[in-house]
Amino acid sequence: MAQVREIIELLTHILNENGCTKLKAEVFRLAKFDKDEATLSFWKMLFELLYYRKYGVIDEVTIKAFSELTTEELVVYVKQELQNLGFLSKEFSLLPNDASSGSRELLLAFAWLLCKQNLVDKFMDNCSSPIEDASLLNEAESNNTAQEVRSLALSASLSPVQKVQQLQLLNGKLRSSLRRLYALQREKAKLQHRVNECTLGASLTPDMPHLSSLEVHLLRHPLLMNKIMGLLEKDNVRLAHLQEWKNQEQVFWKWMESVLELKVKESPRNDETPMMYYNIGPDPLSRMNDARRKLEEAILRYETIIEQIEELWETKRSEVSGEELDGLLDLLNMEISLQRSNLAMGSSDFFLLRDPTFVLNKEDKKKPNLPRNIEHLPAAAIGHGDEMGMPAEISSEISALESQLRLLETELSRNTTRNTSDLERLSLRVPEALLVQPASCV
Structure with missing residues (x-):
């Protein structure tokens, strides 16, 4: 337990060295047992860490924002930011907005x-050498830049002509600044070359035979040297703490496993509520609940039918053997082949009946010589004939034959559909069976 407390204290030192508010290890212990005294401290720390993740620093703006935000605004902001990052915990999202409880979830x-x-x-990554920080060497600069920004802010109330004049003035200042910058760069190169020549032979590093401009500047300003030495010592302590954390962080994560186990042990398990949650408005949430209720009702309505179908399938599968199914399939294929041949023959006879040929017998005008195919027709359908000996109701008979042909075609289509459905139903009863229809039926 002492080792856990030491690693937690190390973590609090690391957070404090990087800008977070100082916390005690006792706060973590209280949060493990869900004590309300640690709640507000964790809300503040989460707010600071989210700000650091986004901007890379915890500065005065963070402190000012924390002081100006109300407790409810702070809690809602932290919830939304963590949810946007992927932390979708229902228990965390349902924490009270007054920061009165929920330290374990925090x-x-x-x-x-x-x-x-x-x-x-x-x-x-943010631990860098303070020697490379140029702001330490130029603390009195950037006043002109601030004045330019203020002048741009006041230009919103100007007329279009005045804005154009303002832009021309700024353009001229920019060109003048660029020329001055170029001249300063040339002057800097000359001065740096002169410093290198004057310090030739005095070196602090083996790969450089002279002093650099920064080293000369620090030698001329001892107070600045003391300040940078203090920053270097501070950075060394930060790096040592981070290295120690990397070596012993498994102790902290092992302790966090005990926190999670304690939460699971004390929290009642509810299988009906999902573990994932996201803040949703009341109207979409009510519509989602209605849709879920309707889906559950539909599932319950068709559940009995699905069970009956499954029972029927199991029964039929147990009653019919594979050999019987093969025999039924062979019989059906034979029946379909016979029906197809009969239909093909019938279609040829109908083709002959569609265009009959009538021949006039000149020897006996009273008894017409009917076509061969019409001899099979009933006598009532032929009629008495005209003076040329031709039947009087041939057109009506043709219409009747065409109607009969359409009926036969409809019956053929119906039989084909029924036989195909029977074959598909029988093939489903055989595991791994594949139904391949003849090319003429496709």
Whole structure:
């Protein structure tokens, strides 16, 4: 337990060295047991870490924003930012907005943010040498830049002509600044060359035979040298803490596993509520609940039918053997072949009946010589004939034959569809069976 407390204290030192508010290890212990005293401290720390993840620094703006935001605004902001990053916990989203409780959920959210966003690695990346910080050498600059920004802010109330004049003035200042910058760069190169010549033979590094301009500047300003030495010592301590955390962080994550196990043990399990949650307005949420209820009703309505179908399938599969199914399939194929041949023969006879040929017998005008195909027709359908000996109702008989042909074609289509459905139903009863229809039926 002492080792866990030491690693938690190390973590609080790392957070404090990178701008976060100082916390005690006791706050983490209280949060493990879901004590309300640690809630507000964790909300503030989460707010600061989210700001650091986005902007890379915790500065005065963070402190000012925390002081100006109300508790509810702070809690809602942290919830939304963590949800946008992928932390979709229902228990965390349902925490009260007055920051009155929920310290254990906040501890779990902190651990998730620390792991998923690689905050310690970001802390290490931001550790750079203070010697390279140019702001230490030029603290009195950037006043002119601030004045230019203020003048641009006041230009919103100007007329279009005045804005054009203002832009021309700024363009001229920019060109003048660029020329001055170029001249200063040339002057800097000359001065740097002169410094290198004057310090030739006095070197602090083996790969350089002279002093650099920065080294000469620090030698001439001892107070600045002391300041940079203090910053270097501070950075060394930060790096040592980060290295120690990398070597012992498994102790912290092992302790976090005990926090999660305690939460699972004390929280009642509810299988009906999902673990993932996102803040949704009341109107979409009510529509989603209605849609879910209708879906459940539909599932319950058709559940009995599905069970009956499954039972019928099991029964039929057990009653019919594979040999019987093969025999039924052979019989059906034979029947279909016979029907197809009969239909082909019938279609040829109908083709002959569609265009009959009538021959006039000149020897006996009273008894017409009917066509061969019409001899099979009933006598009532032929009629008495005209003076040339031709039947009087041939056209009506042709219409009747065409109607009969259409009926036969309809019956053929119906039989084909029924036989295909029977074959498909029988093929479903045989596991791994494949139904291949003849090319003429496709």
